[in-house]
Amino acid sequence: MKFSRTSKSRGAGSPQVTGFYDDDTGSIQYLVSDPETMKAALIDTVLTFNPESASTDTRSVDAILRYADHEGLEIVRILDTHPHADHLMASSVLKDRLGKPNGIGEKVLEIATLWRDYYNLPDAFDPERDFDCLFQDGDTFEIGSLPVQVMLSPGHTLGSITYVVGDDAAFVHDTFMQPDVGTSRADFPGGTAEDLYESLQEILHLPDETRLFIGHDYGTDYRSEPAWESTVSEQRRHNAHIGGGVSKEAFIKTRTSRDDTLALPDRMLQVLQMNLRAGRLPAPEGDDNRYLKIPLNRF
Template sequence: MSDTALENAVRLVDQTVAGERPRPVVKGFFDEATFTASYVVHDPATMRAAVVDSVLDYDPAAGRTAFDSAQKIVDYVEDNGLTVDWLLETHAHADHLSAAPWLQGQLGGKIAIGAEIVRVQDVFGKLFNEGTAFERDGSQFDCLFRDGDTFMVGGIEARVLHVPGHTPADLAYVVGDAVFAGDTIFMPDYGTARADFPGGDARQLFRSIRRLLSLPEKARLFLCHDYKAPGRDEFVHETTVGAERAQNVHVHEGVGEDEFVTMRTERDKTLGMPRLILPSIQVNMRAGHLPDPEANGTRYLKIPIDAV
């Protein structure tokens, strides 16, 4: 079966590596509190940029938000004379709140995510009893991408790959030779994402990872998280497709689909829920917007009790 979206992404990476297309500049920002890596990727010729997977600081005990992490992105953009056109989300994160709306106010740009966010909104809209006021059509976002879509970061072509399995809406963004893979895969010594959230599927995750690993081996792979594998002292969140193929402890070459599904299913049973999953999902399914204030002027997040 032909995979035109993947074939086009492979061609884009190959041409970039060969010097036939411009190579993007990527700057990473790591938030140790949520183990999240955010990125600014830009075209050095036009100085146009995209921000990927930004973080809004949130203290759950105090119920307070802050913008220290996002301000580092603003400072970098302004110090380097960049213009932001895109605020990209690889998926609706369950471990941190998105700072995309705040960054949009500071820097501009369109907020984008995968079109399958509507499935996430439907499931969690019911869980949080959001009622009819909460739109489940993705309209909170400025752009909904589908597999094979293209967009530009300045003069650099970017392509979208739908890589579900961790959640139904996961995307990877291929910007020149840089691949922003979200939570689908981690550093080779740590493995792969969980697949037990609503709409997740270990078999689908395996196929999505194999699709990503069909990209050229020199493709730069930028990951959304790192947790320091045992024996490693530093956080690392950049690798290559070739390194993942050869060394990933869960999906290196030779690991079969059934073997992976068994491993992932058993491993996921041992994992607790992310610390910020309840606030994160409520905010991120709204494109990072906080709930509207109630009559007293205060915004509230819900905590389901004994939900089924």
């Protein structure tokens, strides 16, 4: 893990947010906490996965848990915004270790149906077994004294969700990137640029100074270090793909043209088979080893 960075609470009703950068995948993992009660939640955590050796370890989440313990935080929820295609989710490992509920958007049920076909594994995925909470658009819950509202934000996937925490923080996953980069791809099965545009517009209707925390950053030619925090007003004015009031038609053209140039993430076909189980590895076979099934020539 290269580094972490904390966005301080602005006062009552405002969470404190620490982002932990995962070098291998450019993913940001979040620890969001309520300063009043010292309760916290983890969002989009990463179980380290080496695609060359097909091996896993818990170094990334171990470091986050040590940080939370040092800060005196009690983790009460384990949350994901969608079944990730570029990193292995740590949801199942953390649920087993901490004994706390995990959650994701309820449309993971539809995503699982889609991918059962791609993998030809008709009985493979049971999100209702592997996730304690399947959130619907508009659902609410609390992290300590902080209210959390769930927004359905499809486009990158058909079931992506945003968590709006307290008065001034939203975890917007693979919708926006940093303003100087633009937006996230929308060409995975079930995703569309049209849906992504509508999701971006809904996020832009949050209050101007809402802090937006994104899912990925890789730096740029002009910015060597990754960054992951902006505001609604910054994205509205300066986002490279949608800032300044770009029309829906122009955005779809830009996003689709960009997506046509992108390769699949190098971990996608491996990790989705586990992420649709909350990151749980396949069951051991007769030789006590675990195996993945990878579709050939389908993408």
